[in-house]
Amino acid sequence: MGSFPTPRPRPRPCSHPMRNIATHGGLWPVATGVVIAALLGMLVWNINLRGDIDDLEEQLSSLLRDNASLRENANATVYQLTPTSDAPDNAHAQAWFSVQGSGVLSVANLPVLSEGRSYQLWYSTDSPTTPIPGGTFGVDDTGQGFMLIPSDVGVIASIAITEEPVGGSQAPSGPVLLASDVSGARG
Numbered sequence: 001m002g003s004f005p006t007p008r009p010r011p012r013p014c015s016h017p018m019r020n021i022a023t024h025g026g027l028w029p030v031a032t033g034v035v036i037a038a039l040l041g042m043l044v045w046n047i048n049l050r051g052d053i054d055d056l057e058e059q060l061s062s063l064l065r066d067n068a069s070l071r072e073n074a075n076a077t078v079y080q081l082t083p084t085s086d087a088p089d090n091a092h093a094q095a096w097f098s099v100q101g102s103g104v105l106s107v108a109n110l111p112v113l114s115e116g117r118s119y120q121l122w123y124s125t126d127s128p129t130t131p132i133p134g135g136t137f138g139v140d141d142t143g144q145g146f147m148l149i150p151s152d153v154g155v156i157a158s159i160a161i162t163e164e165p166v167g168g169s170q171a172p173s174g175p176v177l178l179a180s181d182v183s184g185a186r187g
Helices: 017-023 027-073
Strands: 076-083 092-098 103-108 117-124 132-137 145-149 155-165 176-186
Touching: 076 155, 092 176, 117 145, 132 145, 132 155
Parallel strands: none
Antiparallel strands: 076 092, 076 176, 092 103, 103 145, 117 132, 117 155, 155 176
């Protein structure tokens, strides 16, 4: 009898479905679809973020307009005095100046001074002269104190507080403890 041709081996079916997709060119369309979906998602997210930024910029603009209006119609300005290296770290003060020129100085966390000593406020103008002496004041047991600022001081550039003898001095004799630029305030 004749010989039969040897049968060719049949290809084995792939047991892993992703191998079938990879070997038959099906992975690229899936990957492309995923990338396009991700890009579309990022585009929508970007558009939403731009809208959020526009909203926030409008809110900021509105707040700045409100702030400018409040400043324009304010009847007083507040200045923060900051401590120097000669003052306690937690010492602070505020000076309020009204549009009429008078004001109030409020201090906190200054040490109670020994007998015969007081704190004194000083005014400086833009000219390089000696500071103008202001009033003196003390603090209570908690370090709180205040004094009125008269309206006859004129336009001042900065204020400072020193420790001086009771009754004050004509020129500062102690180190500056607290100071602030008040550019153009009237006292």
